[in-house]
Amino acid sequence: MLFCTAYDGDWDPYIDDFATKIPELMDILFGNVEGWPGIKDPSVKQFILDHQITAAGWYVGVPHLTVQDIRRHERIVKGINKALDEAQTN
Structure with a gap:
């Protein structure tokens, strides 16, 4: 097994x-x-x-980051992108 x-x-x-x-x-x-x-x-x-x-x-794509770090970075990027999108529509 x-x-x-x-x-x-x-x-x-x-x-x-x-x-x-x-x-x-x-x-x-x-x-x-x-x-x-x-x-x-x-x-x-x-x-x-x-x-x-x-x-x-x-193989590890980002050996210096944990899964928790990657998820946190994703949330940050989403927040920045949302703010940029909202700024463009105003």
Whole structure:
């Protein structure tokens, strides 16, 4: 089985989100994987660490920005464009 994810924050809270936001889905996905302890089991993080594989290649368009930064920049640009559009119509 291949389960690929990407994140731009700390690893522990990221894995905790799987346990709190989609625990049933995680256990359905991994329930038949040999040794799966269950997403709410304290040993699940070690299980994931023991089985994760680092990507051989990776591309990030803006490595110095987080997803949150990009969304904030988008809101700023939309606000500026709206102000410019309104200024042109007046």
